Amino acid sequence: MRSGEGTAVLYWLMKWVFMGPLMRAAFRPEVRGADHLPRTGGALVASNHLAVLDSFVLPLMVPRRMAFPAKAEYFTTPGPVGTLQRWFFTGMGQVPIERGNGRAARAALDTGIRVLREGRLFGIYPEGTRSPDGRLYKGRTGVARMALEAGVPVVPVAMIGTDRANPVGSRFWRPVKITIAIGRPLDFSRYAGIADDRQVERAITDEVMDAILALSGQEYVDVYASKAKESAGDAEAA
Secondary structure (H helix, E strand, C coil): CCHHHHHHHHHHHHHHCCHHHHHHHHHCCEEECHHHCCCCCCEEEEECCCCCCHHHHHHHHCCCCEEEEEECHHHHCCHHHHHHHHHHHHHCCEEEECCCCHHHHHHHHHHHHHHHHCCCEEEECCCCCCCCCCCEECCCCHHHHHHHHHCCCEEEEEEECHHHHCCCCCCCCCCCCCEEEECCCECCHHHCCCCCCHHHHHHHHHHHHHHHHHHHCCCEECCCHHHHHHHHHHHHHC
16 A cells, blocks of 8 residues: 555544544534535645644544644654554644744745645644634734645635633543634635735735634734733743
8 A cells, every 4th residue: 555545544544433423423513614615626724723623623524635734743753652643643634844943934834835736735724823812813924825836725714612622721622512614715816926025925814814703703813822822921920
């Protein structure tokens, strides 16, 4: 069995045999607007990010197989535990991403662009990190760069209820109903050929965030979530 075939088998096992049935029983997920997800071709799926649970529910509940970025350490841990961990994250459709400096960030973008050019779905959280308080925070422009360089549409998605099913700081998931709202694809082909234009990237990112906001009904905060977390940490330390 070739590598691509093996990862596909792992994914479908996760979706229909292992994780998927458990999630359907525990969270009774409702997917709205599933027909907005392109049936073929590459597309960037941009979602809000309320909980770790998002990265499990979203790829397993949408109709098409989706790739998501995950820390490279999940795929390189040695020993039996590492093998099981690698098998699990591969089955979930995750792809390894190095994190750290600017070079790592560029490599992460390149990985997503490669997946998109292969005609696959790639999931991304424009906020860059989980919301610290359930509100929607300012999007980072990586979503715009990937959409422009890969030449694909952006599909806005809102995860609703995952923060109650998987509260911050809790090790256990709670049986709370979850909704996945999928919006119409956003076409940015009008910007084709424009590269490294910060104003264009910010305009695209803001349009994506506006679409997510309309689906989620969250309160919007025009600050990066990472900055909000730093400020909260500084206040707590003080």
